[in-house]
Amino acid sequence: MADTQELTAEQKTGLNQGFMKFFAKPFETKYEDKFVESEFWEAVEGFKAHGKELGLPEDPIEYMKKKGSFPNYEAVRDYLKAGPPAFAREGWVSEFVGETVDTKELIGRCEYLAGPKFLGDERVVVLDFWATWCGSCIEAAPVISDWAEKQTGKVAVVGINNDAIFGPDKPHDLEKVKTAVEAKKDVMRYTIVVDSDHQAKNDIFMKAGFMGVPCMVVVVDNKVTFVGDFEAKAFQDALDAAIEVTARPKEE
Structure with missing residues (x-):
C-alpha cells in the first residue's frame, strides 16, 4: 500500500x-x-x-x-x-409524520441569527435542517427563499443550523455560522436560527429518520405532514396541500 x-x-x-x-x-x-x-x-x-x-x-x-x-x-x-437506507428508497414515509411539534417552543429555544423573526403565527411552518458544510443546503437556499417570500403571511420557513447534525452534540461555532450566513444573505432570505441546545436535532431530526441534509420538515397546525428531501416531488405535494389548509378555517 x-x-x-x-x-x-x-x-x-x-x-x-x-x-x-x-x-x-x-x-x-x-x-x-x-x-x-x-x-x-x-x-x-x-x-x-x-x-x-x-x-x-x-x-x-x-x-x-x-x-x-x-x-x-x-x-x-x-x-x-x-x-440504499430505507429513507433513500422510493415511497419512504417517515414514521414521524402525524407527530405533534410545538414549533413556537422549539424555535424559541434556538438562537436567532438572520431573516424575519419567527413569531409562531403562521399555521404552516417549514423546518429546513442544514449545515454550513453542506453544499446542497446552500444550493437549495435561493429556491427556498423565493418560495418563502411568495407565501409570506401563510407559511414560515425556518432554517435550523446544526453543523454537528450527524455527530455527537458539541458546542456550536457561532462565529463560523454567522460568517456563512452573512456571506449568503442574498440567497438565504428566510429565518435562520442555530440549534443552541441540540433539541431540534435530537427531538425532531433524529426521530424523523431522514439522515440527510437539507432535511425538510413540514408542520401544519403543529402536526408533521412531511419529512424528507428538498428535491422530492412528495415535498412539493406536501407544500401544496399545506397551502390549501391555510385557506380553510382552523379546526379546534
Missing part, C-alpha cells in the same frame, strides 16, 4: 466518475433480490479498464482502499447489494 502512487487531481476526478459510471448508477435500483452477481463482476472489469485509461499502474480498488472507501471488490458488491 505504501507504494501506491499519489493520484493527480484529474485522476481522482476520473476515479470518482468511474465508480459512478460502473457501480453507483447501474446498480442504484438493482439491490437485494434484483442484484445480479455476474453483472457486478462485468462492471468490475470495466472499472479496471477505466483505471488503465486514467494511467493508474495498479488496480483502481487499491486507491479506494487507500482512502478508506472499500478494501476490496467484495465490499463494493456487498454495499451495492444491500441497497
Whole structure:
C-alpha cells in the first residue's frame, strides 16, 4: 500500500466518475433480490479498464482502499447489494409524520441569527435542517427563499443550523455560522436560527429518520405532514396541500 502512487487531481476526478459510471448508477435500483452477481463482476472489469485509461499502474480498488472507501471488490458488491437506507428508497414515509411539534417552543429555544423573526403565527411552518458544510443546503437556499417570500403571511420557513447534525452534540461555532450566513444573505432570505441546545436535532431530526441534509420538515397546525428531501416531488405535494389548509378555517 505504501507504494501506491499519489493520484493527480484529474485522476481522482476520473476515479470518482468511474465508480459512478460502473457501480453507483447501474446498480442504484438493482439491490437485494434484483442484484445480479455476474453483472457486478462485468462492471468490475470495466472499472479496471477505466483505471488503465486514467494511467493508474495498479488496480483502481487499491486507491479506494487507500482512502478508506472499500478494501476490496467484495465490499463494493456487498454495499451495492444491500441497497440504499430505507429513507433513500422510493415511497419512504417517515414514521414521524402525524407527530405533534410545538414549533413556537422549539424555535424559541434556538438562537436567532438572520431573516424575519419567527413569531409562531403562521399555521404552516417549514423546518429546513442544514449545515454550513453542506453544499446542497446552500444550493437549495435561493429556491427556498423565493418560495418563502411568495407565501409570506401563510407559511414560515425556518432554517435550523446544526453543523454537528450527524455527530455527537458539541458546542456550536457561532462565529463560523454567522460568517456563512452573512456571506449568503442574498440567497438565504428566510429565518435562520442555530440549534443552541441540540433539541431540534435530537427531538425532531433524529426521530424523523431522514439522515440527510437539507432535511425538510413540514408542520401544519403543529402536526408533521412531511419529512424528507428538498428535491422530492412528495415535498412539493406536501407544500401544496399545506397551502390549501391555510385557506380553510382552523379546526379546534
